[in-house]
Amino acid sequence: MTLTAAPRATGSAAWADALLLSFAQAGYIQAEPAILQPAEPFLDLSGEDIRKSLYLTTDASGEELCLRPDLTIPVARDYLASSRAGQPAGFSYLGPVFRYRGGRPSEFLQAGIESFGRQDRAAADAEMLALALEATAAFGLTEVEIRTGDVALFIALIDALDLYPVWRRRLIKDFNRKTSLAQDLERLTLATGPGHNEYEGVLAALAGSDRKAALALVTDLMSIAGATNVGGRSVSEIADRFLEQSTLKGGALPRDALELIKRFLAISGDPDDAIVRLRALAADARLDISAAIDQFESRVGFMAARGIDTGLTRFSTSFGRGLDYYTGFEFELQRKGNGVEPLVAGGRYDGLMTQLGAPTPIPAVGFSVWIESLTQAGRQPAASGSSRSAS
Template sequence: MTGPAPTGPAAWADTLLQSFADAGYERAQPAILQPAEPFLDLSGEDIRKSLYLTTDPGGEELCLRPDLTIPVARDYLASSRAGQPAGFSYLGPVFRYRGGRPSEFQQAGIESFGRKDHPAADAEMLALAIEATATAGLAEVDIRTGDVALFTALIDALELYPVWRRRLIKDFNRKRTLAQDLERLAIAEVAPRNEYEGVLAALAGSDRKAALALVTDLMSIAGATAVGGRTVAEIADRFLEQSTLKSGALPRDALDLIKRFLLIAGTPPEAVKQLRALAADARLDISAAIDALDARAGLMARRGIDLAKVRFATSFGRGLDYYTGFEFELHRKDNGDEPLVAGGRYDGLLSQLGSAEPIPAVGFSIWVEGLANSSAAGKTLRGRAS
């Protein structure tokens, strides 16, 4: 979308929503009051301090919606269209404690459910996100992209212990601990002998399901459900971690390959070339993930996105466990640590929300406040209610 930015009260919002409607995304307006459980389950108890919580007469914990993705997904699953391709747009207030900034703020965006043409759907999300910033009057934005599925494919190809796989992927999503853990796992820890040495030896290299079943049974026999504030799952994970670390170090060749992988960056075509070279050199079968990146880049170009202006980095991620594949952020050019728009693929969410069958999902959210502060037209939207 090009041309001068729209002016006048609410013109920016109306134009934005109309552009989403023209692209086939119908308006969603989920309830402001939501069950708190899905947010706590998916984001962890740490998010509790940011939520505005209450309890209904039946004892169910409720919250003012802190974002719109989960509410839109819940409404979709409750509809007759669940499992079928469907796309939704939204614009409305969300509520989250932000330490000195207003706790009520506007969020806009798109969620796309059920599409099986993943590269095309991913490319469409990025194209629509760029169009949204152009609608607000920003001629250029800094486009940052990545793909957690590539990192997952690499770890799977290395055939590491399950606990290492889970921990490294979790670290990648949370970023701040990945570099530290790479070095720690490369050095075998020499822990003092203890009375449960045999249990640790039995668990070494096993999967999480088996460890969880064992720890659950042991704690059930002992009549305990938690110890020191840790849940059964957390205790099982700790046993797995200790058993694996005692069994030996992360192989040095695996560590070196992970580090080489995380240095790959450039335009999407450049990244594809580097990834294919790494895979061939290391004899790793990660071609499916690389092919998906290559296909997505081609579809981006067909949508008019200048790939020379798109930065792809294998180390890029949004710092959340939420995403399963393509991720992206749009920032104000040459000045912006906080994204104006952010999103990506989250294929596991709908199953976590209760879907019996996996449903692909991809989308993005617009921080209206940030966009309003970064553009001339966006300021007309400040404080607008849904």
């Protein structure tokens, strides 16, 4: 498979054709990744929970393969295998993806854009949102709700709080899983109260140590005790789980850190107002998160320069898309007044390329378009109210 112009999808709607044309005019080369993909990158990078929705098979060598459940990882893998790897490059796509979705069809069309290698991150982020809004307009939908967030702000907060390594890893992992994060924060609120156990000091020592060393110690202790595979999990997997759960039980997160995290996650609304509140929080708590806030503010400026009415976007510090590989800006576009599911969604994933084997980090940002949902929404009467897209 090569990253060259691909034939237009057979039977695609005129709106989808217009969408691909707009992507090409914006300078994005159409790619067509292979339908059958290695399963490991999806399981490693999207979380093990995706396994239940994948269509899996195994080749003669024993490698686990799957029908592609989305196109971001396949396009990224092909880019890294091409001669343009490491250089700025942009690709568009339109094709079927395969994912179990309950009572809905498991095969459906997905379009989108992936942009690699651009160092002007704030401008690239704004361009993605502007092109995503153009995508909805191509389907006759001009009134949409824009939801945005930025996981880089949360990561900056956690780093500035200087938490135990295990807690840093746990909270960042949980950020895109709102139920898990809320449960952890609630447990921690209870754990920091009275009634600590007699081995709290041991748990705190494990939590405060280097994760690799702590994991090795717990693994060795379990091996000495004669533990083997339990429930299909290896000793190292069980030790890893124990390390996280023991830290949770030990109540290692200070109450002032808990309050700051909760205060941070409560910030939402107009992006400009959010910037003011974030700077106030950083100043009050003497937290060094100015670089992340500056990047957020720069992005908002580039969005306005592209004709996006930022005052009508809904920003939230707690907004996340449920994928482990996002590292910064995230967004969703929903039909105004009927936003059950996103029509277009995407964000920044700077860490993905090294996880896929790149020797050095490569900036990356993109979005996906759900063709059937957008086609259906474009045929429905517009909801009352107003929302601005890119001009």
